[in-house]
Amino acid sequence: MNNRVTMADVAREAGVSLMTVSRVVNNKGEVSEPTRRRILEVIERLGYRPSGIARSLATSRTGIIGLIVPDISNPFFADLAKGVEKVAYAEGYNVFLCSTEENPQRELDVLESLAEYRVDGVLTCSSRLDEKHLVDSLGFFYSAVLVNRDLENEAPSVGVVMVDDVHGGKIATNHLIDGGRRRVAFLAGPETSHSGRRRFEGYKAALAEAGLPYTPDLVVHCDSNVEGGYDATKSLLSTHPEVDAIFCYNDLVAVGALRACSELGASVPNDVAIVGFDDIMLAGLVTPSLTTCRIQREEVGRKAAEMLLEQMGGCSGKCETAVFTPELVVRRSAP
Amino acid sequence: MNNRVTMADVAREAGVSLMTVSRVVNNKGEVSEPTRRRILEVIERLGYRPSGIARSLATSRTGIIGLIVPDISNPFFADLAKGVEKVAYAEGYNVFLCSTEENPQRELDVLESLAEYRVDGVLTCSSRLDEKHLVDSLGFFYSAVLVNRDLENEAPSVGVVMVDDVHGGKIATNHLIDGGRRRVAFLAGPETSHSGRRRFEGYKAALAEAGLPYTPDLVVHCDSNVEGGYDATKSLLSTHPEVDAIFCYNDLVAVGALRACSELGASVPNDVAIVGFDDIMLAGLVTPSLTTCRIQREEVGRKAAEMLLEQMGGCSGKCETAVFTPELVVRRSAP
């Protein structure tokens, strides 16, 4: 229950000084074997746990990494988090995972909390914040890595791991066009999403290259989940029945689109072809299975974590940028 | 970057004492309006952030709740976490979410870290630990709540939120039997899972009530994910082709079973009926859609968090137990 046993208690009980106990606890410095044994025995007997808080205050190092994601119930981020955790755990770090519910204010709050807690580093995914707030907040951390969020003005010592969304948007749209589609819509995800904006660029570029007109009406924002895709598709198809293909912000949105089509009696892929993004597990499980752009989610997480740890190592102040290239996975929804 | 501004810096700069700054920062005690303004201005100008670490050391209160789940990429836990976060956030607490990769050792490590960090309370889901380790570890926390894990010997001041798995296992199996199935298998999930054991009890009870024999060979353990269900079903159906129904530990396992059946040419539900557990979103999206036992995941999370917060309030040492009853959702995989 109430763990009030302190290092001083152990020291007194073992008849040694605080420092000797500290050495034993941290396996640092030489301590004679008998003394060490005695201390360990006392620690065990008293049920002593060191206080991470006190240690952190003394060392100004917490052993904690903050990981911020917009929505942990999106498998994309869950998988990414897994990659981060594996690397962090292997290096003895704990991960403080925070989901912001797609709410920028909440993201700000969480960043603030992590800053107050002096975590050793922070890893922010798909930040929904505007650049000023983001850079300001990041300024409070020794080291930070941004995943899938570009900064217009390079910020000092912030690592970046990007997915080449422009490319992804392009190959997805190209695939649809190559399949003979001419009225390709884009469900763009939340307005705050930067990857959405980049995928949009790719989408537009592909249209242009194919000599197809870009119709603003065919681009609609939506929540980045199944419901969002469902609602957006329903309204889109009712006002624009000529749409013969939909490129979706992510797989969840695509699944929503799939459902809406099915309810509207639009056959996929005959009437409407659909392409998603991410290749979460779900993509291969729905019917028809989803053509999508695969992102190596766990790899992205790993890479980001490695970058952060390296930065925390402090050796170099260099802030590299890694880029992952998404890859088209063709399934039934857009053969 | 390096946030070395301390309260003392602010105090000096503002020409007041530490205490006055502290009062302003915490909105505690009376401070004259001019002084307050001046201090706030200095705080802003210097970019001061209070140190949560130092504050915690002084107050022995962190404002952090630990949440431990076996696998965050299982939507069940992601949804549950969402419920917890909502409640915690509303009360000004931060959630330290830790995924243990279904590894009991890792769970122990995480519990240890949280204890060292002196989090205000801990919420453990589906603990895979044996009772001794679990109770020992929990002993280091002021307050703790267990989700879906029963304790044989009641432990002091540990709240419990349970899902009535026995009931769930029973109604699921009953449904299969009522549908005319006679050789009902059970994919039991990990051996370390306590909910798996309870669902098994329900399964056995239903068989007994229906006068059907219990065949140990038809119960097989598996990883609690799609792959686990897939592998288990493949081997099960190859050795026991007479199986005409499968009750699955959870929906992920059930989806794996679905895929295996499809590959083996067994039609679902004609040849094999399948029932899952949890009713994660995926259940309604696969083909055929999954009959399953619904658990109000977010509600469970909310309730658990509320219980924990109440316990932390400390008023009562009472450790209530809440029980959620799963509810059958009939879809195509077992009509």
Next chain:
DNA sequence: CTGTTAGCGCTTTCAA
């Protein structure tokens, strides 16, 4: 190999 002396940055008395 072991102990002493200072803090880490903040809050909590208790005075002024």
Next chain:
DNA sequence: TTGAAAGCGCTAACAG
């Protein structure tokens, strides 16, 4: 309304 002193539990740097 404001401040001074003591201490939360630990570690870093020296001594011995």
